[in-house]
Amino acid sequence: xxxxxxxxxxxxxxxxxxxxxxxxxxxxxxxxxxxxxxxxxxxxxxxxxxxxxxxxxxxxxxxxxxxxxxxxxxxxxxxxxxxxxxxxxxxxxxxxxxxxxxxxxxxxxxxxxxxxxxxxxxxxxxxxxxxxxxxxxxxxxxxxxxxxxxxxxxxxxxxxxxxxxxxxxxxxxxxxxxxxxxxxxxxxxxxxxxxxxxxxxxxxxxxxxxxxxxxxxxxxxxxxxxxxxxxxxxxxxxxxxxxxxxxxxxxx
Ligand code: TMP
Numbered sequence: 001x002x003x004x005x006x007x008x009x010x011x012x013x014x015x016x017x018x019x020x021x022x023x024x025x026x027x028x029x030x031x032x033x034x035x036x037x038x039x040x041x042x043x044x045x046x047x048x049x050x051x052x053x054x055x056x057x058x059x060x061x062x063x064x065x066x067x068x069x070x071x072x073x074x075x076x077x078x079x080x081x082x083x084x085x086x087x088x089x090x091x092x093x094x095x096x097x098x099x100x101x102x103x104x105x106x107x108x109x110x111x112x113x114x115x116x117x118x119x120x121x122x123x124x125x126x127x128x129x130x131x132x133x134x135x136x137x138x139x140x141x142x143x144x145x146x147x148x149x150x151x152x153x154x155x156x157x158x159x160x161x162x163x164x165x166x167x168x169x170x171x172x173x174x175x176x177x178x179x180x181x182x183x184x185x186x187x188x189x190x191x192x193x194x195x196x197x198x199x200x201x202x203x204x205x206x207x208x209x210x211x212x213x214x215x216x217x218x219x220x221x222x223x224x225x226x227x228x229x230x231x232x233x234x235x236x237x238x239x240x241x242x243x244x245x246x247x248x249x250x251x252x
Contacts, residue, residue, distance in 0.1 A: 004017075004019075004020075005017045005018035005019045005020065005026065006018050008025065012032060012034045012038060013029065013030055013032060013033070013034075013047075013051070013198075013202055014027050014028060014029055014030060014198070015027070015028040015030065016028075019081070022084065023083060023084045023188075023189050024072065024081055024082065024083065024084055025081075025082050025083075025084050026075070026079055026080070026081055026082075027079065027080045027082055028048070028078055028079050029047070029048035029049070029051050029052040029055075029078045029079070029080070029198075030047075030048050030078075031043045031044055031045060031046065031047045031048050033047065033202070033221065033224050033231075035221065035224060035225040036225070037126060037129055037130070038126070040224075040225070042224060044224060044231050044232060044235065045232050046232055046235070046236070047202070047232075047235060048077075048078040049077040049078050050200075050201070050235045050236060050238070050239045051198060051200035051201065051202055051235075052074060052077060052078050052079065052080055053074065053077065053239055053243070054199070054200050054201070054238060054239055054242050055071075055080065055198040055199050055200050056071060056073075056074040056080060057242050057243060057246050058167070058170070058199045058242065059071035059195065059199065061166075061170065061246065061249070062163060062166060062167075062195065065162075065166050067159060067162065067163055067166070067195055068188075068192065068193075068194040068195065069194055069195040069196070070082040070083045070085055070186060070188075070194055070195065070196045071083075082196070083188050083189075083194065084188075084189070085186025085187055085188050085194060085196050086186055086187045087124075087184060087185075087186045087196060087197070088147065088148050088152070088156070088184070088185050088186060088187065088193075089123065089124040089125065089147055090121050090122065090123065090124055090133075090147065090148060090156070090184070090185070091121070091122040091123075091124050091130055091182050091183075091184060092119065092120070092121060092122075092156060092157075092160050092182065092183045092184065092185065093119070093120045093121075093122065093180060093181070093182050093183075094117055094118070094119050094120075094160050094161070094163070094164045094180060094181055094183070095114060095117065095118040095120070095179070095180040096113075096114055096117055096164070096168065096178060096179060096180065097111060097112065097113055097114060097177070097179040097180065097205075098110060098111065098112040098114060099111070099179050099180060099205050099222075100180065100205065100222075102118070102180075105132075111214070117161060117164050119157055119160050119161065120132060121133045121135075121138060121153075123141070123147075124184070135153075138153070152187075152193050155193045156185050156193060159183075159185070159193070159195065160183055163183065163195070164178070164181075167181070167199070167204075170242075170245060171206065172209075173245050173248070174238075174241035174242060174244070174245045175208065175209040175210050175241065176206050176207065176208060176209060176219065176238070176241060177206070177207040177208075177209050178204065178205075178206065179204075179205035179206065179207055180204070180205045181199065181203055181204035181205070182203045182204075183195060183197070183199070183203075184196050184197035201219060201220040201221055201234065201235050201238050202220075202221050203221075204220055205218075205220050205222060206218075206219045206220045206238060207219065208237070215228055218234065219234040219235075219237055219238050220234070220238075
């Protein structure tokens, strides 16, 4: 383990440490899993290593597509060196297929193919239960809390839609359907918007395209949220397929 700097922040799935460089942080990926705003807690054995590895692979690949990310290097199985950012307190969700809270809130059937990718902004605030924002609500909040400027928001939406295209294509080649996912962005030292946090089976809904059974196909944290069992095996399967695809891309 490399973590020697002081602990800056501990979230539900990761710890962020300072390093000897002011503009770099070290993130440590935990096995802890939570759902429903931490009302449900548990452990997914090996999750930290799997998520750190998947996230490193995907962010490195997104960089080659022109998406700026906080990724610098994976320095151990559970540790990633990242650029220091000020996190923009938004959870940016992109959906291709209806699932989760979209179904709960609108009555759309689980698995309904959306006519276009839906980008949603939630306020990152556990006490408030990460409420869904409208652009006007955000505009008003900005007057009080200065969350994100309009031009940064436009940039975030553009990145989110591009990331969706790239990831959909990437996962398609892994025989995985990208149902939805959550992103977080931050501002780097020069105030540029860059992709931060993580992309992993914790933050995406991923369905096995080779499996028809609606429970067996689930390869993400819904296995934990819904007590579907075999959580570790599903995460490992995602890692294997992602790394195999990276290898194929390298050799092509
Ligand atoms: P939702 O359907 O619960 O709104 O989730 C949409 C996507 O966002 C899903 O892929 C899971 C991910 N997500 C997170 O990464 N963190 C969260 O706190 C929540 C609520 C969802």
